[in-house]
Amino acid sequence: MVPHSSKSTTGLSRFAAFTALATLGLIGLGGLVTSHGAGMAVPDWPTTCGYNMFLFPISQWVGGIFYEHTHRLWASGVGFLTILLAVALQWRAADRSLARLGWIALVLVILQGVLGGLRVSLMKDQIGIAHAALAQGFLVLLTWIAVASSGWWERSRHAPVSAGLTRWVTFLTIAIFVQLVVGATMRHQHAGLAVPDFPLAYGNVWPPTHDAFLQQINANRSDARDFAPITSFQIWVHMAHRMLAMLIGVAVVVASVRLRRSCGKASLPGRLGTVWGWLIVVQILMGAATVWSNKAADIATGHVVLGAVVLGVGFVTTVVCRAALAAAEVPGVLAGAVRHPGPVFEGRTARRVAAVQG
Amino acid sequence: MITTLKTLAGVLVLASLTSTQAVDITGKVSLKGTPPAEKDLPLDPACGKLWANEKPKTRFYVVGAESGLGDALVYLKKFDGKVQDPAKAALLDQKGCEYSPYVLGVQTGQKILIRNSDPVLHNVHGTPKLNKEFNLAQMAGGKDIERSLDQPEVIVRFKCDVHPWMFAYIGVLPHPYFAVTDKDGKFKIEGVPAGKYTLVAFHRKAHGTEEKAVAQEITVADSAVSANFTVEVPPPAQ
Ligand SMILES: [Cu+2]
Numbered sequence: 070m071v072p073h074s075s076k077s078t079t080g081l082s083r084f085a086a087f088t089a090l091a092t093l094g095l096i097g098l099g100g101l102v103t104s105h106g107a108g109m110a111v112p113d114w115p116t117t118c119g120y121n122m123f124l125f126p127i128s129q130w131v132g133g134i135f136y137e138h139t140h141r142l143w144a145s146g147v148g149f150l151t152i153l154l155a156v157a158l159q160w161r162a163a164d165r166s167l168a169r170l171g172w173i174a175l176v177l178v179i180l181q182g183v184l185g186g187l188r189v190s191l192m193k194d195q196i197g198i199a200h201a202a203l204a205q206g207f208l209v210l211l212t213w214i215a216v217a218s219s220g221w222w223e224r225s226r227h228a229p230v231s232a233g234l235t236r237w238v239t240f241l242t243i244a245i246f247v248q249l250v251v252g253a254t255m256r257h258q259h260a261g262l263a264v265p266d267f268p269l270a271y272g273n274v275w276p277p278t279h280d281a282f283l284q285q286i287n288a289n290r291s292d293a294r295d296f297a298p299i300t301s302f303q304i305w306v307h308m309a310h311r312m313l314a315m316l317i318g319v320a321v322v323v324a325s326v327r328l329r330r331s332c333g334k335a336s337l338p339g340r341l342g343t344v345w346g347w348l349i350v351v352q353i354l355m356g357a358a359t360v361w362s363n364k365a366a367d368i369a370t371g372h373v374v375l376g377a378v379v380l381g382v383g384f385v386t387t388v389v390c391r392a393a394l395a396a397a398e399v400p401g402v403l404a405g406a407v408r409h410p411g412p413v414f415e416g417r418t419a420r421r422v423a424a425v426q427g
Numbered sequence: 428m429i430t431t432l433k434t435l436a437g438v439l440v441l442a443s444l445t446s447t448q449a450v451d452i453t454g455k456v457s458l459k460g461t462p463p464a465e466k467d468l469p470l471d472p473a474c475g476k477l478w479a480n481e482k483p484k485t486r487f488y489v490v491g492a493e494s495g496l497g498d499a500l501v502y503l504k505k506f507d508g509k510v511q512d513p514a515k516a517a518l519l520d521q522k523g524c525e526y527s528p529y530v531l532g533v534q535t536g537q538k539i540l541i542r543n544s545d546p547v548l549h550n551v552h553g554t555p556k557l558n559k560e561f562n563l564a565q566m567a568g569g570k571d572i573e574r575s576l577d578q579p580e581v582i583v584r585f586k587c588d589v590h591p592w593m594f595a596y597i598g599v600l601p602h603p604y605f606a607v608t609d610k611d612g613k614f615k616i617e618g619v620p621a622g623k624y625t626l627v628a629f630h631r632k633a634h635g636t637e638e639k640a641v642a643q644e645i646t647v648a649d650s651a652v653s654a655n656f657t658v659e660v661p662p663p664a665q
Pocket of ligand 1 (some may be wrong): 524548549550587588589590593
């Protein structure tokens with residue numbers, strides 16, 4: 070994962086970034102499918118209502134089919150881009166580990182397509198959760214490829230990031246991924262809002278979940294989308310998402326301030342910290358707006374897309390911090406490797422540098 | 428051992444019959460409390476065209492004359508006698524981007540004809556918990572879909588994911604002694620053999636699950652039986 074600055078590397082990086090952007094768009098379209106409750110609007114897969122999906126007449130792209138069908142078409146596009154990316158990396162990338170990542174991306178995108186198909190043909194909401202989680206993982210992988218092929222973190226080599234802060238940023242990025250999975254679990258219940266008010270919950274700090282209460286709220290729900298009745302599990306998951314949001318929100322803002330202080334506002338880690346901090350604030354507001362709008366499809370989907378961006382920025386920040394840390398520790402590479410076992414970037418980069426020096 | 432007991436119980440029930448004559452159970456289901464206001468269906472343009480003069484609304488609580496509650500499923504909780512195979516198919520139509528009827532009772536194994544009377548495509552998506560889930564596209568002018576549900580289940584939700592406001596609720600019972608209340612809450616269960624039964628009235632929105640339904644013990648003898656129920660909407664949470 071040694072950074073390169075040759076022309077082909079920049080081209081590869083741009084292409085990977087473009088694929089990542091297309092994937093973010095695909096996550097948005099997938100979000101719209103779930104927000105509109107249209108996941109099952111096309112009952113068959115890989116065909117579309119009996120047609121070859123590329124020949125399905127436009128006159129039939131109505132209602133829920135519109136979202137599901139455009140999601141499938143766009144997904145084919147992302148699949149195609151990923152094939153090109155894998156081939157291009159294999160052919161042009163100077164770093165062979167990048168080529169390997171390209172093939173892993175291709176495997177993931179195929180797996181993701183199959184998961185999406187199984188979600189429809191096996192009619193299992195749980196598969197929808199895995200499908201949403203894998204989408205985030207795939208986006209992170211593409212971001213990794215884009216960053217690693219750009220030589221971008223070379224510029225942050227001299228940023229004074231502490232091991233503690235790096236660990237903090239890494240941990241937060243993982244926590245954000247967990248939070249996205251909790252969010253996907255909520256969305257794939259197809260139960261609408263399990264808690265309809267914010268910041269209170271059914272007018273309380275903590276909502277009741279006993280049987281009589283559930284019957285009371287379900288009997289009085291009158292949304293035309295006639296969601297499945299709310300269960301106590303759904304209220305618990307919803308409240309967990311709120312609590313996690315609060316903890317992550319505070320922690321990211323703290324990390325953001327520390328990145329700016331220790332590296333300087335103009336440094337790469339400092340700027341990433343600034344972006345990350347503001348994004349998390351907007352994301353929490355979007356979450357509140359999702360509740361206040363009674364889960365309006367566009368706002369809920371915006372919340373999903375922004376969640377993916379927050380994860381992506383967290384991941385890039387992690388990568389940049391680890392690279393800076395590894396660079397700072399080059400003189401004591403062995404000691405550093407022992408002190409920080411496992412971390413992918415730091416370890417690998419450090420080992421490579423050690424190999425070069427040795 | 429259990430089989431022996433069951434047989435014995437069956438014999439006892441038969442022996443207790445004062446007559447082999449079958450009678451009708453009639454009655455009314457009333458609503459107590461104030462249901463939430465019904466909402467306009469968010470029809471898309473293609474479906475909106477099918478409703479030139481009316482604006483269809485949700486059908487959570489159909490309340491008619493003198494607080495009569497429509498779309499409640501009334502049925503015998505248990506029937507141990509011999510049951511004939513269902514003769515007629517039940518019809519579930521899709522018209523004006525709505526399922527019709529909204530609530531339907533069928534017997535296990537009874538043929539259900541699912542029809543698309545609309546000039547648009549629907550997907551017929553049954554989401555049972557005990558029966559097998561299915562999801563089928565039905566084109567405009569497509570031929571009727573034939574399905575049956577083999578396990579007793581109150582209540583199976585049918586939806587269309589193309590039109591997220593389209594729902595139907597089907598109660599599946601292991602015997603033919605059930606009815607769905609009309610718009611004024613009235614029902615009639617025909618030809619019930621004499622015996623002692625638990626009669627259940629279930630409203631899928633007010634009760635949610637079968638365990639929350641209201642029930643009463645009835646005795647069917649020589650003459651027609653009448654039974655009335657009151658279903659309560661709990662007050663809103665806040
Ligand atoms: Cu439909």
